Structure formats: C-alpha cells, structure tokens
Amino acid sequence: MPISPNFTSVLYKDWEINFLQCYPNGNLKYTELCNLFQLTAAAHSELGGISFSDMQEFHQAWVLSKMLVEVHKLPKWKDKVTVKTWIKSLENSRSVRCLELYLGEEKVVGCETFWAVFNTQTRRPESLALPSDQFEKYPEASATHNSFSKINIQNEPDCRETRFTTIAKRQVALSDLDIVNHMNSVKYLEWCLDTINPKDLILGKLKSFEMNYLKELSLSDQATIAQNESVITINKDGKTCFALSFVV
Known part of the structure; x- marks a missing residue:
C-alpha cells in the first residue's frame, strides 16, 4: 500500500478498554497490554507503507525479538487510553520501536521493542526490502528507564x-x-x-x-x-x- 496521507513519524492511537481485556477486578491484563502495543505498532507500519501486507510482496514480515515493559499503573475497564509510538532506530534488518501508554495526560506504561525482518519462506532474518526513509528516527527518545x-x-x-x-x-x-x-x-x-x-x-x-x-x-x-x-x-x-x- 502507498504511504497514507495521514502518516506521521509519531503516532497517537486511542483505545477503549473492554471487558474481554480485563482481569476479574477490572484491571487490564498484561497480555492485553502487550496486544495493544502490538496492534498500535502494526497500525503505524501500515500508515507508513511497511505493513505485513506490503512486506509480503517480498515474503517478509516483522517479528518481535525483545520487549521491555515498565508498568506504573494498569488501566481499567472502560478507561480510554492513548498509545504513543515512534521508531528509535531502523537499519537493515533490525528496528527498535518505542511505545508509551497514557491515561489522560499521565504516562502509565513505557515499552521498548526490538524487531527483526523475517523471510516467511526461508524462516531466516534478512534486510528490509522496502524503503523506510519516510520514518523519522528518534535515537535519543526512550520510552523506558532501563535498557534491554x-x-x-x-x-x-x-x-x-x-x-x-x-x-x-x-x-x-x-x-x-x-x-x-x-x-x-x-x-x-x-x-x-x-x-x-x-x-x-x-x-x-x-x-x-x-x-x-x-x-x-x-x-x-x-x-x-x-x-x-x-x-x-x-x-x-x-x-x-x-x-x-x-x-x-
């Protein structure tokens, strides 16, 4: 797909927490928190022209290699949250993507993810076949206090x-x-x-x-x-x- 006219290098995506995503006490499940991050990353890559569908023309996909999550507070059922994401680095077959989850103006979760380009036929890593210069990189902007x-x-x-x-x-x-x-x-x-x-x-x-x-x-x-x-x-x-x- 072509790059969306709505594409920006920093994406803010809103979500509402539903009951299927929550523990019995109404707190967001840790797994669903990671699903929100994964879905937001996918949405950003789609807007920027490097989505799964785009990459499949070359039998490629992004696969997660590392993920670090720091939680200050878990959102609850019916909360409206915003996930902010940007790319810290992207070179050849590897990329570091940052994500933050906000409840109102308060940052409640920080996350850094390390991705690799994966050939879905050979099942091996390889360099990204698509251009990525449209994404501005933010090497000094971290979403977590600690590193991998x-x-x-x-x-x-x-x-x-x-x-x-x-x-x-x-x-x-x-x-x-x-x-x-x-x-x-x-x-x-x-x-x-x-x-x-x-x-x-x-x-x-x-x-x-x-x-x-x-x-x-x-x-x-x-x-x-x-x-x-x-x-x-x-x-x-x-x-x-x-x-x-x-x-x-």
Missing part, C-alpha cells in the same frame, strides 16, 4: 539463582498461531503468566518484565516451561525458545 538486558538462562546446577525447574508442559495449538504461521509473541507471555501467582497479576504487582524471543514455535510443537526465582523459559528439545524476566 541479557536474560540469564544458563541452568547452572551449583548456582541456586540460575537453577531451572520444569513446571509445566504445553503443546502449540492452532489458537496460538498468528498470520506469520508461528506462535504469536503474546502467547509466550500468556503461557508464562499462567504459572505465576494469580494475585500478583490481578493486583497489578508486576512492575516490569522483559522478554527475549530466541526461536519460533510452530503448530503441534511440544514445549516445556521452566522457572527459577525471577525468570521463566519456554523450551523445545532442550533449547530455549523464549525467556521472561519479571519484577514483582
């Missing part, structure tokens, strides 16, 4: 902090897949959060969490979920596909 970190996923038997214990087993179902034909990024988070104390989620006690996407999962894949004190991993055939670190 390397999540420690080494299972060291002599170190209590990095000893992982298998806590669940899952199989990828059709409902877990997205249009790229692999498990959607938010589904990894959902699987992991299902193993956490429900009260911590319902009461909004997760103040920050970071996700690393390492290998894709496909339909019918068998996976194990393992955890230490503050890291949860999703693994297939002994290799880590996803890692979540969190602060309560």
